Amino acid sequence: MSCLTNQKPVTVPWVRSQKRHQKMTMLTAYDYPTAVILDEAGIDILLVGDSLAMVLYGEPNTLSVTLDDMLRHTLAVSRGAKRAMVIGDMPFMSYQVNTEQALLHAGRFLKEARAQGVKLEGGLEYASTVQALTRAGIPVIGHIGLTPQSIHAIGSYRMHGKMEKERTYLLESAQALAEAGAFSIVLECVEKDLAHEITEKIEIPTFGIGASPNCDGQVLVTQDLVGLSIERIPKFVHPITSLKEPFRQAILDYIERTRQAPETGPLETRGEIVASP
Ligand code: KIV
Numbered sequence: 001m002s003c004l005t006n007q008k009p010v011t012v013p014w015v016r017s018q019k020r021h022q023k024m025t026m027l028t029a030y031d032y033p034t035a036v037i038l039d040e041a042g043i044d045i046l047l048v049g050d051s052l053a054m055v056l057y058g059e060p061n062t063l064s065v066t067l068d069d070m071l072r073h074t075l076a077v078s079r080g081a082k083r084a085m086v087i088g089d090m091p092f093m094s095y096q097v098n099t100e101q102a103l104l105h106a107g108r109f110l111k112e113a114r115a116q117g118v119k120l121e122g123g124l125e126y127a128s129t130v131q132a133l134t135r136a137g138i139p140v141i142g143h144i145g146l147t148p149q150s151i152h153a154i155g156s157y158r159m160h161g162k163m164e165k166e167r168t169y170l171l172e173s174a175q176a177l178a179e180a181g182a183f184s185i186v187l188e189c190v191e192k193d194l195a196h197e198i199t200e201k202i203e204i205p206t207f208g209i210g211a212s213p214n215c216d217g218q219v220l221v222t223q224d225l226v227g228l229s230i231e232r233i234p235k236f237v238h239p240i241t242s243l244k245e246p247f248r249q250a251i252l253d254y255i256e257r258t259r260q261a262p263e264t265g266p267l268e269t270r271g272e273i274v275a276s277p
Pocket of ligand 1: 028047048049050051052089186188209219220221
């Protein structure tokens with residue numbers, strides 16, 4: 001059943017207009033069925049995050065995912081999204097080398113994967129890249145605070161904005177990205193009061209992840225939220241359910257039924273499952 005709150009497709013002007021109005025929702029989606037479920041439920045933005053490297057591929061961090069991986073998953077998500085905006089996450093080394101590469105690679109998300117925009121990690125130092133993309137008509141979401149593509153430089157998945165120097169950098173970065181044309185910014189693991197200050201000071205919406213409710217919206221990894229993640233989840237996530245358990249139980253039932261009726265086994269089981277979605 002659909003729970004749509006706003007039937008019109010989500011656009012950049014709509015996202016901008018929600019600043020200080022309704023809280024917006026963003027969740028990750030990496031595949032078609034998840035996109036359909038989230039879209040029908042009324043999630044505003046589907047982020048095809050490079051977190052898929054860890055969540056889907058079992059990698060230790062996000063660095064190994066390629067542009068082709070991201071484009072393939074983004075296209076699958078686009079096929080499933082009717083109302084939600086689809087944002088492709090630019091993977092490590094797809095925009096860091098120079099602006100020309102950033103433009104060509106970001107353009108592929110829109111041309112080949114039917115995304116409505118891209119997200120990229122980094123502050124002040126990427127403002128000129130964001131400006132070039134937005135001038136070319138490619139909507140951009142910024143991402144500051146904990147930036148997982150820099151994990152080897154940062155050293156750990158920690159909170160950001162405790163020290164004065166870091167606070168100043170994050171505030172200036174948020175302002176620079178907004179001035180460069182980003183239409184919103186993800187604040188990941190940013191201290192509560194700083195997330196609040198940034199959200200108050202800039203004119204574009206902020207999406208918090210581990211950055212307190214003091215933002216214009218929230219973003220999470222869907223698998224963490226619904227209890228489907230295999231690895232340890234971040235401390236700030238409070239799963240709403242544990243889908244791993246019914247999933248595991250269904251597989252145990254399948255094994256049991258197959259073993260109990262070897263002559264009909266899987267075929268009969270399959271028929272029962274198809275009949276009761
Ligand atoms: O890759 C991702 O899923 C993200 C979100 C956690 C913001 O960047």
